Amino acid sequence: MKKENTFVIIVGGGPVGLTAAIELGHRNVPAILITENLETAKHPRCNNTNARSMEHFRRLGISEEIRANAPLAKYPPQVAFVTRFCGHEIGRIDLTKSRSTTNLSGTEFQSAERSITISQLFLEPILKRNAELKKSVSIRFGFRMIGFVSSPEGVLVDVQNIQTGERSQISASYMIAADGARSPARRHFGIGMTGEDGQMENAFVAGSMLTYFIRAPSLIAESGRKPANLTWILNHEIRAFVFSQDGGERWIVHYRIPEGVDWKTVHHEKVLNAVFGKPVSFEIISSGPWAGGLALVADQYQAERVFFVGDAAHLFTPLGGFGMNTGIGDAINVSWKLAAMFEGWGGPSLLDTYGAERRPIGLRNSRLGVKCSQRKGAWQLPLNIEDADEAGEQARRVFGEFAVVDDLEEYNTSGMQFGERYENSPIIFHQGATQIADTWDNYVPIDHPGARVPDFKITETETFHDQLGDSYSLAIFTNDVDAKPFVDAAANRGVPLQVVKCAPPAHLYQCKLALIRPDRHLAWHGDSMPVNTLEIIDRLRGS
Numbered sequence: 312m313k314k315e316n317t318f319v320i321i322v323g324g325g326p327v328g329l330t331a332a333i334e335l336g337h338r339n340v341p342a343i344l345i346t347e348n349l350e351t352a353k354h355p356r357c358n359n360t361n362a363r364s365m366e367h368f369r370r371l372g373i374s375e376e377i378r379a380n381a382p383l384a385k386y387p388p389q390v391a392f393v394t395r396f397c398g399h400e401i402g403r404i405d406l407t408k409s410r411s412t413t414n415l416s417g418t419e420f421q422s423a424e425r426s427i428t429i430s431q432l433f434l435e436p437i438l439k440r441n442a443e444l445k446k447s448v449s450i451r452f453g454f455r456m457i458g459f460v461s462s463p464e465g466v467l468v469d470v471q472n473i474q475t476g477e478r479s480q481i482s483a484s485y486m487i488a489a490d491g492a493r494s495p496a497r498r499h500f501g502i503g504m505t506g507e508d509g510q511m512e513n514a515f516v517a518g519s520m521l522t523y524f525i526r527a528p529s530l531i532a533e534s535g536r537k538p539a540n541l542t543w544i545l546n547h548e549i550r551a552f553v554f555s556q557d558g559g560e561r562w563i564v565h566y567r568i569p570e571g572v573d574w575k576t577v578h579h580e581k582v583l584n585a586v587f588g589k590p591v592s593f594e595i596i597s598s599g600p601w602a603g604g605l606a607l608v609a610d611q612y613q614a615e616r617v618f619f620v621g622d623a624a625h626l627f628t629p630l631g632g633f634g635m636n637t638g639i640g641d642a643i644n645v646s647w648k649l650a651a652m653f654e655g656w657g658g659p660s661l662l663d664t665y666g667a668e669r670r671p672i673g674l675r676n677s678r679l680g681v682k683c684s685q686r687k688g689a690w691q692l693p694l695n696i697e698d699a700d701e702a703g704e705q706a707r708r709v710f711g712e713f714a715v716v717d718d719l720e721e722y723n724t725s726g727m728q729f730g731e732r733y734e735n736s737p738i739i740f741h742q743g744a745t746q747i748a749d750t751w752d753n754y755v756p757i758d759h760p761g762a763r764v765p766d767f768k769i770t771e772t773e774t775f776h777d778q779l780g781d782s783y784s785l786a787i788f789t790n791d792v793d794a795k796p797f798v799d800a801a802a803n804r805g806v807p808l809q810v811v812k813c814a815p816p817a818h819l820y821q822c823k824l825a826l827i828r829p830d831r832h833l834a835w836h837g838d839s840m841p842v843n844t845l846e847i848i849d850r851l852r853g854s
């Protein structure tokens with residue numbers, strides 16, 4: 312039997328596993344990714360790649376490519392509320408403002424990137440192609456992990472080629488388990504998930520959901536409305552929402568199956584006709600069930616040398632679009648730390664900080680989807696919402712005005728995206744709690760240890776984040792400090808450290824010196840060169 316050895320084995324080639332492969336490859340870490348499917352996802356789920364994920368992709372050099380290959384990027388991002396897809400439109404939210412690179416009032420620059428609507432159909436091939444370009448990484452579609460042995464020294468994985476049936480073994484120092492919701496790796500250790508299991512009452516998206524991936528080229532024309540990325544169907548017969556995939560002919564329709572009904576008995580044509588509200592020709596490309604109303608987080612993010620990322624670690628209700636995006640944050644976090652171990656400067660407790668940092672974020676982000684789902688589930692639709700008369704028109708107007716305001720928080724998530732803070736991380740020099748509340752709709756830039764550091768423009772096309780290195784950076788915002796003590800301490804421990812000198816807007820940074828991690832979170836800051844630079848470097852490398 313063929314036997315191979317590598318530093319990291321990644322199990323699972325969804326968006327999260329592929330992101331881990333790109334990050335490890337970017338850092339020249341030897342890795343093998345195996346995934347059982349022969350191709351990237353053909354039945355799409357995800358549509359929103361948020362601005363924080365795009366910041367990671369920008370650092371990895373692929374955000375431009377993602378934007379250029381997102382068919383919907385050329386349309387203004389909009390959400391429509393309708394009675395039926397071809398029925399009455401009752402409200403519309405333009406997301407241009409909430410997706411701007413500035414804050415909602417337009418006064419403060421927040422990020423060089425903005426959230427983008429891109430179906431998994433288009434995102435995954437870009438991630439795969441870029442992972443395949445990395446020299447230290449081997450990407451293998453069509454290979455299943457059929458079992459593994461874990462020990463304190465590493466993992467030994469049994470692999471099967473699903474086309475030939477041939478078996479082989481891969482030993483690795485570490486495993487990134489990006490193996491999705493069922494996560495055989497997490498189950499292997501008997502690690503459960505805690506939280507909401509989908510049985511919420513009065514939630515718009517909960518329990519059994521059914522997705523149809525359809526081709527309906529005439530749908531926009533038949534609707535007689537302006538196109539929107541996302542369309543909510545609001546009537547007394549059916550609960551559904553529709554995502555455009557390519558701005559033209561392909562659509563995803565999500566339908567809530569009534570309680571007690573088996574999804575296999577659902578009459579597809581009847582459901583889709585009820586969603587459209589008039590005969591529209593369509594072809595079902597694929598369909599399948601999924602569980603709504605989830606807010607589940609794994610009880611542990613690590614077992615021995617195995618790290619759970621993405622859906623293997625958390626399962627959310629997709630409203631607000633945070634499942635994959637949180638997973639991308641997981642992949643980035645664990646990958647730069649594994650690179651530190653490969654390069655030899657990571658300390659013995661560095662990897663333990665993965666769960667300490669990311670699990671609280673999983674718990675925090677899990678709340679958004681269920682809250683939005685419950686809020687929308689409480690909507691009392693007017694009885695006459697579909698009536699063609701004057702009273703029906705008036706009822707739709709009043710309800711529409713309410714809906715566009717009540718639903719806004721689902722899309723205004725800059726606080727959740729940029730406001731992640733690693734409050735109890737042992738590799739951060741904490742300074743007590745900040746007075747700035749962690750809200751999901753409003754990001755307030757703070758130079759607080761543990762938080763993402765505020766970004767600002769250096770030129771029209773380059774920002775502060777762009778200047779930071781792939782490893783730690785020492786940012787110096789003054790002319791009267793010599794970087795040498797930190798540079799020497801880092802060199803002493805083999806920690807790559809880049810020095811960046813610049814002048815941020817005065818209100819963004821209270822400090823004169825900032826030690827910034829590869830993932831742009833603040834590890835330490837101060838006003839002058841400390842005497843204990845070696846102690847600081849040791850702490851932040853997990854020693």
Ligand SMILES: Cc1cc2nc3c(=O)[nH]c(=O)nc-3n(C[C@H](O)[C@H](O)[C@H](O)COP(=O)(O)OP(=O)(O)OC[C@H]3O[C@@H](n4cnc5c(N)ncnc54)[C@H](O)[C@@H]3O)c2cc1C
Pocket residue numbers: 322323324325326327328345346347348356357358359360454455456457489490491492494495565601620621622623629631632633634635636637638
């Ligand atoms: C309707 C819906 C809409 C969504 N919209 C969004 C959104 O807009 N934004 C967002 O951030 N999230 C969204 N999500 C969530 C998002 O789809 C998931 O969080 C994301 O796909 C998880 O990625 P992953 O790589 O962790 O897992 P997956 O995409 O599930 O990939 C795991 C891979 O591992 C493979 N695998 C499993 N076991 C093995 C094995 N033994 N050997 C080899 N390979 C194996 C699987 O075949 C699979 O390819 C949505 C989810 C749903 C259901």
